[in-house]
Amino acid sequence: MAMETPNHTQTVAGWAAHSSSGKIVPYTFKRRENGVNDVTIKVMYCGICHTDLHHVKNDWGITMYPVVPGHEITGVITKVGNNVKNFKVGDRVGVGCLAASCLECEFCKSSQENYCDQIQFTYNGIFWDGSVTYGGYSQMLVADHRYVVRVPDNLPMDAAAPLLCAGITVFSPMKDSQLLESPGKKVGIVGLGGLGHVAVKMAKAFGHHVTVISTSPSKEKEAKQRLGADDFIVSTNTEQMQRGKRTLDVILDTVSAKHSLGPILELLKVNGTLVVVGAPDKPIDLPSFPLIFGKRAVKGSMTGGMKETQEMMDVCGKHNITCDIEVIKPDQINEALDRLSKNDVRYRFVIDIAGRSKL
Ligand code: NAP
Ligand code: ZN
DSSP: OOOTTOOEEEEEEEEEOOOOOOOOEEEEEEEEEOTTTEEEEEEEEEEHHHHHHHHHHHTOOOOOOOOOOOOOOOEEEEEEEEEOOOOOTTTTEOOSSSSESSSSSSSTTTTOOOGTOOEEEEESSSSSSBBBBSSSSEEEEEEEEGGGEETTTTTOHHHGGGTHHHHHHHHHHHHHHTTTTTTEEEEEOOOHHHHHHHHHHHHHHHHHHEEESSSSSGGHHHHHHHHHOOOEEETTTTHHHHHHTOOOOEEOOOOOOBSSSHHHHHEEEEEEEEEOOOOOOOOOOOOOHHHHTTTTTTEEEEEEEEOHHHHHHHHHHHHHOOOEEEEOOOGGGHHHHHHHHHOOSSSEEEEETOSSSSO
16 A cells, blocks of 8 residues: 555555566555645646656666656646646646755756755655655646646647656757757757657757667658658668768767667767766766767756746647657556567557547
8 A cells, every 4th residue: 555644635546566577557545635835637648758667677776666657747737726826727737757856956946956956756756745756657646836837738638748758858958958049950869769759859840950870770761751850870780870970969868778878979070969868777888989089078867847848848839849659548558568668669658547539
C-alpha cells in the first residue's frame, strides 16, 4: 500500500511496477487533498518516456517501489486551491517532470527550478509532506500550481503530452545554445526516438539545417520526409561518419544506451558543443583527442524550468509542433514498454488514461 501521510485521503486508480521485472499492474493508492496551492487534474493522456523504462527496471538503482511512472501528463483541472489565481476549473493543462523544489534558491528564483538541489520529481520523488510522489499513469493528479503549465488551445491533448518531458528536454538546450534566435546553424540530433523526433521538428521550425545521426537506417525516409530532416547519417557507417566530420555547430545526444561520444564529437566544427540529454545507466566514453583537437565542449541538460516549459508549449502552439504518437490503452503499457526497450516505436507511446480515443 502507499505510504500513509496525513491528508492523503483521495483514492486513485493507477498503474505501477512493484519490482525490477518492470511489469506494470493496476494499483490503487492515495493522493493528498487539494491544498491551497494545488490544482487537481483529471488525467487524460500520459506519454511513455524512456525514463519510465529506466525507472521501472531500476536501471539507475534509485527506484522506490511501487513506482507509478509518468511525467508527460495532460489533463483538465477539476479543482483549484485558494491561493491559485492563474488556473480555473476546466483549464487544459500539462505536468512534466517537476513536482517540488525549494522555491528559495537562486535557481528557483530565476525559474530554473530544474537545477534546484532539492528538486523533487513527479514520480519517485519525496514531496514536501514526506510522501512518495506518484506519476501520470493514474486517473487523477494533485499538483502544486507552480509546476503546472497551460496547453495551447490548438494543440491536441494526446500529441501534446510528450512535450511535457521530451519537448522541454530538447527545447531547453536549444534555447541555451541560442538556437531560437539565430537561424541557419547546422544542428545534429543523435538518436531518433521520443526526444530526438521532437528535437528535429523544433530545430527545423527555428530555421536550422538538421542532421539526424542514427543507428537505424530504416528511419531515414521518415526523418527526411515526415520530420523534415535535411541529412541522415547512420552512425555505424564509417564512410558517412567520415563525410560528416567538422560539419555541425551544435549536437544534442538523446541516446538511452551506453555509447562513445568520440565519433559524435568528430562531427562538430571547431568550438562546437555537444549537449548530452540521454541518460544511459553506464558511463559514456569520452575520449580526449576529439575534444582537444577541435576545442569542443560537452555539457549536459536536464529537462527545463517552469517558465521555459510554458514558453516551449507556447512556441509549439505557434509552430503547431506536436509529437508523432501511438495511442495505447492502459492494459497495453507492458507491451509498449517492451517495444520501447527494442527501439520499436514511432516515436512516442501515449496512454489514453481517460479512455477518450477510439483505439
Ligand atoms: P527513446 O524513444 O527510446 O529514444 C532513444 C533513441 O536512442 C532510440 O530511438 C535510438 O535511436 C537510440 N538508441 C537506442 N539504443 C541505442 C544504442 N544502443 N546505441 C545508439 N543509439 C541507440 O528514448 P527517449 O524517451 O527519447 O529518451 C532518451 C534518453 O533520454 C533516455 O535515456 C531518457 O532517460 C533520457 N531523458 C533525459 C532527460 C533529461 O532531462 N536529460 C529527459 C527525458 C529523457 P536511433 O534508432 O535513431 O539510433
Ligand atoms: Zn521523460
